[in-house]
Amino acid sequence: MNARMPINEQELSERCRQQDNHARKVLYELYAGQMLGICMRYVGNREIAEDLLHDGFLKIFTSFDKFTYRGAGSLKAWMSRIMVNLSIEYLRKNDAAGQSVEIEELPDTIADTTEEDIAFIPQEVLMKFIEELPAGYRTVFNLYTFEEKSHKEIAAMLGINERTSASQLFRAKAVLAKRIKEYVRDADR
Amino acid sequence: MSKRDDDILLEGIRKRLENYSEPLPEGSWALLEKELCPRKIPFYRSWRSWSAAAVLLACIFSLGWWLSGAFTEKGGALPVADAGSFRQQNQPLPEGFPAVAAAQGTAKVEMPLGKVARPSRSGQLLASASVAADEDAAIGDIACAEEAVAGKEEAEETFRESGKDSLAGASVVQKRNQPSGRRAWMASNTAPKRQGKRQKWSMGVSYLNMGAVKNEGLSGFHSLKEGQGGISIGQLPSHSFSTALPAEDKLMQDALLNNVGHEPPRTRYEHKMPVSTGFSFRYAFTDRFAIETGLTYTMLSSELESNSSTGVYVEEYKLHYLGIPVKGNWIFLDTKFLTMYLSAGFALEKSVSGKYERVYLSGDGENAVWNETVKPMQWSLLGNVGVQFNATERFGIYVEPGVAHYFDDGSGVQTIRTEKPTNFNLQLGLRWTY
Structure with a gap:
């Protein structure tokens, strides 16, 4: 049938x-x-x-x-x-969501990135950058960016405080911005 | 515009990866489908169906044979002390021979008359068998039926386009999910196979039965033992038919008397339903092969009664056997709830107690009793299909319809095993595995 x-x-x-x-x-x-x-x-x-x-x-x-x-x-x-x-x-x-691994040479500021920079990077590469984030950074970044959760909600979900959530997001952004910039710079050479 | 929208980095990544799709691992749908709905195999292509059908057929055949034919089946293998044979060998009977029947003799009484002259006999045997044949029918999940679709690709494409809607407006209520899933977790909920370490030893208790054989329509004198009819013409005294004839010889006379115009004796006999019980041990070498042995107790019992116009001749025996079966098992299906196997082997049974008793009651109140002990040894070949319903991981109920061939034990005693050397049987039992 x-x-x-x-x-x-x-x-x-x-x-x-x-x-x-x-x-x-x-x-x-x-x-x-x-x-x-x-x-x-x-x-x-x-x-x-x-x-x-x-x-x-x-x-x-x-x-x-x-x-x-x-x-x-x-x-x-x-x-x-x-x-x-x-x-x-x-x-x-697996107790990974709250992990906060210090990354050496973490910049104090977040590098400026443009929409063009991000659009330039292949999706697979961007995914790789995210996947390589420490679990704690990655989890907060995902919840904040894709699920549009507030730090209060993220803190409740992961059993961490809001400051930790904000801190991890900042660090995640710093790492991602740095790697995006590096990728664009290397591609321009 | 939200704060997030102001964040070029986050917003840029979100938009860039919003509909990102990873390449799927090969065969992932097939694996999922297998767990969602086990593949439906046409029944005629399923070996389980064939196995179930074979078991069902064996059960039905055994049951049908048991219920319908077994109890009234005509026997024919009994040693015959037929009046006809005497008629041929005693043609020159003297005139006035019937007068001998009234002759007085010395009675040899070894047991009370009442004990052997039973007023009635248990007429019908009851047989019951409860056979549960697991058809193990493939469960057809109607929802999982493969549906071939014409124009499938076009329609899929149509949907693919319409499915690329945004998340906006979505309102989803989703409760807490189940714990993190690894495939093993799911497998533990769906796999029908037995889990864990192979269980090597099994112990069981069983009850085995087969049909009885009954015959009520034989003509002449008969015996349950070869050469024991006591009606050999050679044993008749040369001065036969004297008034001093002992009771045992009257039986012979009776036979002769009925050869000369009297109503011939009628004989009925019955090999009663054998009773066998025992316990067994099984050791599994592998997941598929096991050897089984144990100890069985079997009782065979038969009765014969010949009625003539001048007396009653009765035979009865009871044989008690202890036996050791040795069987190899091939386990071709072993699931959580059902185990099926084929068995083949042999058994040696030794009669530990066998009483064979004959009684003749003459019409004039005299009687004679003969007692004898017989202890034959019996060899047999066994084969059966086993179906075990596993109530728990360690306990199951099994039914084994099977067939056995009994070799001649040389004792001359006529039993159900000599009358039907190859016979169907049904064994029920409980089995513990550890």
Whole structure:
């Protein structure tokens, strides 16, 4: 029997709720790469990220009865949230989220970067810069930048104080700005 | 404009990586799909289905044979002291022979009459078997059925475009997730295989049964033991039919009498349902192969009764065996809840107690009793399919429909094993593994 392909997010989510395997596969093919990117950005390790992706999708497919469609983008946002939560959970369990590793030669100021500088850097390279951040810096940076959490919320999530959160974000930015500048400079040579 | 938007660095990175996609590991969907919905294999291609069907068939066959045919099956292997044979060998019977039947003789009484002259016999045997055949049918998750889609690529592309919406407006309520998942964690929730160290030793107790054989329609005198009918013409006194004939000889006379115009004797006999119980030990060399031995107790019992117009001839024996089976097991399925295996081997059984008793009750109140001890040794070949339902990791209930071939033990005693040397049986048991 041929099954009609779900053509929008709402229909896709509804078919996934009904445990339609074909719809599940479509959903996976559409979003798994992005979800893996999120996991990579948080844990900085491909093997662990793949495990989290696997577990995350199992969670997604078995939790569709809890999902309510609230407009375009809500499905991806819901899935992203699951992946972020799993990643944070993993980091907390491994006591990595609150780590603050001092990096030698950390600049006192954040180098000025332009939109052109950032756009110039390939996504993979930018991802690598983030992945190489110490876990504590990386976690705060991700939550602040991508999840748009406040330092108060981040502090509550990670069990640290707000000042630590702010400090780690500052350090993360300093490291990233430095590496972006270096990359651009090296490319110009 | 928020504070974040003012931050060129953060905003630039966020926009740059917002829809970043990592290349997926090869086979990741297949792995996920396998856990979400085990692949549905057509039943005719599943070896489990065939195994289950074989077990089911064996159970049904055993049960059907047991219930329908076994109890009324015609026997035919008994040694016959048939009046017909006497008729041929005693053609020159003298005139007036029937008068001998009333002759007075010396009774040899070794046991009370009431003990051997049973007013009635248990008529029907009850047999019951509870067989649970696990069909192990593949669970078909309807949601997981592969659906071929025409125009799949185009539709996917359509959706891919529409799916690239922003996060704006998303309102998601997501509860706390499960603990960090490693694949092993998920596997522990889904894998049906037995976990942990291989358990080598098993101990079981069992009860084995097979059908009974009953025959109520034989003509003439018969015996449960070869040469023991006591009706050999050679044993008749030359001055036969005298008035001083001992009781045991009256049996022979009876046979003769019924050869000369009387109603021929009718014989019924019954090999009762054997009872066998025991315990066993099994040692697994590998995950697939094991050897099993143990100790069994078996009781065979038979009754025969010939009624003539002038007397009743009764035979009965009970044989008690202790046996040692030795079997090799091939375990071809071992899951958390179900274990299936094939077994083959042999058994040696020695009769530790065997009483063979014959009684003749003549019409004039005289009777004769013969007692004999028989202790044959029995060899047999065994084969069966085993299905074990694992209630826990260490305890299971098993059922073993099987077949056994019993070799002639040379004792001459007619048992169910001599009448049906190759017979189906059903063994039920409990097994502890450690």
